[in-house]
Amino acid sequence: MNKVRLEAFSDGVLAIIITIMVLEIKIPHGDDLAALKPLIPVVMSYVLSFIYIAIYWNNHHHMMHTVKFVTGDILWANLHLLFWLSLIPFVTGWMGENHFDPLPEAFYGFVLLMSSIAYWILQKRIIKRHGSDSLLARAIGRDLKGKISPVLYFFAICSGFLSQWIAGLIYALVALMWLVPDKRIEIIFKNDPEKK
């Protein structure tokens, strides 16, 4: 019962985040090609963030499949994750408007880093409550992607002060890494006799 409303609320927040980001793309005043040039970095950062939110929604969706009951700490770990994700429209807009300058780019990476840590905490809480033998525990296994991502974000934040391009490339690569469909949970689900 609890779980349905938690999913619905999370879906609502993620749907709003992914959609209001477009409000940060300010309408240009001109109507010629010159007016479009400053839009290029803005649209680039929009695309990147759209993909990130979509990945989080997708993974959150899969993780919630395995949840059987929601406790207070799971609920707040989830709200903590939504808090960091809710800052993405702001850092996306800031990074885009400043053409991927080092400081805004570092803040963008910081919000991604904190989101990945918040996701990891939520995962830990769920496993703790459902047992190390639970569906989710078996599904994530060693959780390589989840462990590498924060390290890559940290590296990107630092490298951005040397070259904006390296940092931007790392953010894009991490997104790409997650885009590869994560079939682990799906597979375990199919083979699990507990779950119909």
Next chain:
Amino acid sequence: MNKVRLEAFSDGVLAIIITIMVLEIKIPHGDDLAALKPLIPVVMSYVLSFIYIAIYWNNHHHMMHTVKFVTGDILWANLHLLFWLSLIPFVTGWMGENHFDPLPEAFYGFVLLMSSIAYWILQKRIIKRHGSDSLLARAIGRDLKGKISPVLYFFAICSGFLSQWIAGLIYALVALMWLVPDKRIEIIFKNDPEKK
């Protein structure tokens, strides 16, 4: 199970897109009739986009009826469609503020073109997974509307540089073409013994 959350998320995003567009109609500073004049093209582009999003919601709704299971590629094809639709508030505002000038109007058409291609890809993916004998495959048949629309958008984008009126008229006509209720899926549903 998967399908319910996919529908809910898509509905959420479409509901937000259709509603935040109104935020692009900036409040005029005056309070006389002269203050209203620049609003005319803005409201016209708002009405056009409202109808387009409503059509997409309606068709998406019918298509999803036929879906029995959601795979990773269907999920991402759906997110790809939502990405292009999420840009509609931006191009709507830009076209409206610039009185349907050729370049913003061409970008408006470009976003419609990409949305229609994304819809077509999503349709293809669903049919591929559910078989060429599936409900959806039979329902869309030769899919004349779906095939003509991108061609018309492309034609409108080009003709806009000759006359803004022709392009605007084509966009309105395509919307009108889709407004005619698409009874194909509904009919097949009624005659389908598999589905109760």
Next chain:
Amino acid sequence: MNKVRLEAFSDGVLAIIITIMVLEIKIPHGDDLAALKPLIPVVMSYVLSFIYIAIYWNNHHHMMHTVKFVTGDILWANLHLLFWLSLIPFVTGWMGENHFDPLPEAFYGFVLLMSSIAYWILQKRIIKRHGSDSLLARAIGRDLKGKISPVLYFFAICSGFLSQWIAGLIYALVALMWLVPDKRIEIIFKNDPEKK
């Protein structure tokens, strides 16, 4: 099946309309009482519109209870209603910023008038499909409130050019008239043996 998604989409749009209206209350630049004075009409128009959207949500909710199946024309009559309601944040902000000046106030009334007509059309469509003996037909009876409202809006629009206060008062009175709980549908529901 159809009905659930129609309700969910309408709820989503109404929830967004009622909430984004607050974005039209621009943050004042000062931090003293003088900075608050221009906010008074803005907040007044916000309160009025909040009540109107709440009434529409409430009545829509009751009306949908009686619906058993959704046809294409009901669906589009519903979208037509949502279109006019989606303009409320805009006219609310405009009327508030211009201290209930005649022209913005008349436009506010015009959007209310069109919304009430759209609601009436939706009601007619539902009754037409469900029969004049249907739950909704019996529930609304002579539908006095629904018939008086558009007349009062029309009167308010005209009288606003003589006195802004009369128009504002009429809008408030119509809202008050609807706030009185509409028990008709609830009562019929209780006595209806068809519906469990």
Next chain:
Amino acid sequence: MNKVRLEAFSDGVLAIIITIMVLEIKIPHGDDLAALKPLIPVVMSYVLSFIYIAIYWNNHHHMMHTVKFVTGDILWANLHLLFWLSLIPFVTGWMGENHFDPLPEAFYGFVLLMSSIAYWILQKRIIKRHGSDSLLARAIGRDLKGKISPVLYFFAICSGFLSQWIAGLIYALVALMWLVPDKRIEIIFKNDPEKK
């Protein structure tokens, strides 16, 4: 039946409130550390309000568990609560932009005060309809937190004119007080034989 749509609408509004608050964090124009300094109070007030909305969502969620039927007065008491909560993005932005100056801070407290009163009214209405022996009545017991909160808000509003820090601290403390998980309803639920 009624209850599901009431919950869905409330969830929608709360999800939108918590997410659009980020739009009040205006993107800074510079890209160096100096551009960030004015953001500190803005982000602080954002964090505070995010926690408050999350607490309200959480408590609302628990309260609604105990509701068995929705009457007109419960519905309007709920809308009254949503009205005050809908003003939080506005007062959050205003307080943040003015560095927690006394007047905006007092208005922030006023909206919190009215929200807590609205919550208390909603609670009273539900208990009145479900009986003083109902689940909710037993769950809240003497309702110490609910009674202390408005008093603390009132005290904070007044003290803010002496020192902004005291007021800010009180708002943070009240939030902390509510963050401690409220297990009362959960416990009673487990022991209740009426509810499966």
